[in-house]
Amino acid sequence: MRAMRIHEYGPPDVLRSEEVPAPAPGPGQVLISVEAVGVGFAQTQMRRDIFPAPMWRPTFPIVLGGDVIGVVAEVGAGVTGVAAGDRVGAYTLHGAYAEQVVVDAGTLLPVPSWMDAAQATVLPSSGPIASGTMRVAELQPGESVLVHAASGGIGHISVQLARLMGAGQVIATAGTPAKCAFAGDMGADLVVDYSRDDWADQVREATGGRGVDVVLDSVGGGVLRRGIDLLAPFGRLVFYGSAQGGREIPHISLMELIGLKRVTGFALSAWRNARPRRYRADHDALVEYLRSGAVRHHIHATERLEDVAEAHKIIESRGHCGRIVLVVE
Numbered sequence: 185m186r187a188m189r190i191h192e193y194g195p196p197d198v199l200r201s202e203e204v205p206a207p208a209p210g211p212g213q214v215l216i217s218v219e220a221v222g223v224g225f226a227q228t229q230m231r232r233d234i235f236p237a238p239m240w241r242p243t244f245p246i247v248l249g250g251d252v253i254g255v256v257a258e259v260g261a262g263v264t265g266v267a268a269g270d271r272v273g274a275y276t277l278h279g280a281y282a283e284q285v286v287v288d289a290g291t292l293l294p295v296p297s298w299m300d301a302a303q304a305t306v307l308p309s310s311g312p313i314a315s316g317t318m319r320v321a322e323l324q325p326g327e328s329v330l331v332h333a334a335s336g337g338i339g340h341i342s343v344q345l346a347r348l349m350g351a352g353q354v355i356a357t358a359g360t361p362a363k364c365a366f367a368g369d370m371g372a373d374l375v376v377d378y379s380r381d382d383w384a385d386q387v388r389e390a391t392g393g394r395g396v397d398v399v400l401d402s403v404g405g406g407v408l409r410r411g412i413d414l415l416a417p418f419g420r421l422v423f424y425g426s427a428q429g430g431r432e433i434p435h436i437s438l439m440e441l442i443g444l445k446r447v448t449g450f451a452l453s454a455w456r457n458a459r460p461r462r463y464r465a466d467h468d469a470l471v472e473y474l475r476s477g478a479v480r481h482h483i484h485a486t487e488r489l490e491d492v493a494e495a496h497k498i499i500e501s502r503g504h505c506g507r508i509v510l511v512v513e
């Protein structure tokens with residue numbers, strides 16, 4: 185089978201198309217024949233070796249992970265509840281940029297037959313991260329939510345789900361006028377260009393000086409620090425990515441939280457393992473929102489598997505809105 189492998193960290197061109205043996209599913213695993221893969225910002229950090237999470241320490245050659253949509257080709261020993269021919273989705277840290285990938289059966293989600301494969305790439309990570317971060321924040325009806333990087337693959341889903349999950353005010357940030365316009369189209373009440381020095385003042389003003397109840401932060405760095413400052417009493421900030429900071433994660437003093445503020449981390453695997461029923465119910469709700477049109481998954485570009493380097497270049501040029509998808513032809 186074809187796989188896009190890297191033998192060293194570096195620029196997008198380290199991603200090389202190679203013929204490799206198809207992997208075999210072990211106990212508790214399934215083999216998926218891949219239809220489409222959602223490419224995320226995290227994989228560009230992995231390729232450059234600046235990914236902040238310590239759980240990702242592979243050995244070369246590496247096939248990067250992503251949001252896989254495909255059909256089960258084979259099941260390993262002990263797998264129940266899923267069979268060859270089932271259409272599934274999975275978020276995996278390894279092996280996705282390939283014609284076939286092995287994943288743990290426990291991480292699979294069902295994908296309806298009516299859903300286009302590129303559209304379905306929202307199901308494994310963007311959707312559950314958007315809803316999961318707001319569950320962890322314990323978002324209450326009528327509260328205000330500040331969504332950073334709101335034009336990105338996850339961000340534009342967070343903006344839409346915040347409203348559907350009961351937020352009273354949705355404030356979005358993005359880095360260019362075009363991205364701000366896109367986040368506004370997704371339903372944000374206010375979009376602030378956070379490349380401007382006064383962005384935090386604009387957010388505070390929009391909340392009547394009180395601050396925001398919930399901040400969803402995948403940017404880190406100085407944005408994180410100002411987000412903590414912007415929290416209203418009893419406000420919660422959920423940190424789930426470090427697009428700006430890479431491995432430089434700000435150190436937070438407890439004194440910054442003394443005004444009745446909370447900061448929580450979020451990793452998708454931890455959320456799925458801790459609240460499997462809630463995770464699955466949110467998946468089912470998202471499928472229904474996509475079917476009815478209440479949530480739109482915007483695909484910025486679709487590339488062939490072998491053009492994955494192009495997909496990484498698009499993400500790193502930072503001009504995209506929504507998700508970049510690879511299709512296996």
Ligand SMILES: NC(=O)c1ccc[n+]([C@@H]2O[C@H](COP(=O)([O-])OP(=O)(O)OC[C@H]3O[C@@H](n4cnc5c(N)ncnc54)[C@H](OP(=O)(O)O)[C@@H]3O)[C@@H](O)[C@H]2O)c1
Binds near residue numbers: 225336363453502507
């Ligand atoms: N915790 C988890 O389980 C988990 C799992 C997967 C992904 N993530 C994280 O979720 C975040 C969003 O992922 P995604 O795939 O949706 O990414 P994406 O579509 O590429 O969005 C990333 C966004 O980050 C913003 N950004 C801010 N500072 C940046 C910088 N210095 N360089 C590049 N972009 C910067 C960009 O928007 P502007 O240009 O508007 O600033 C961009 O829209 C990432 O931080 C990723 O690592 C977390």
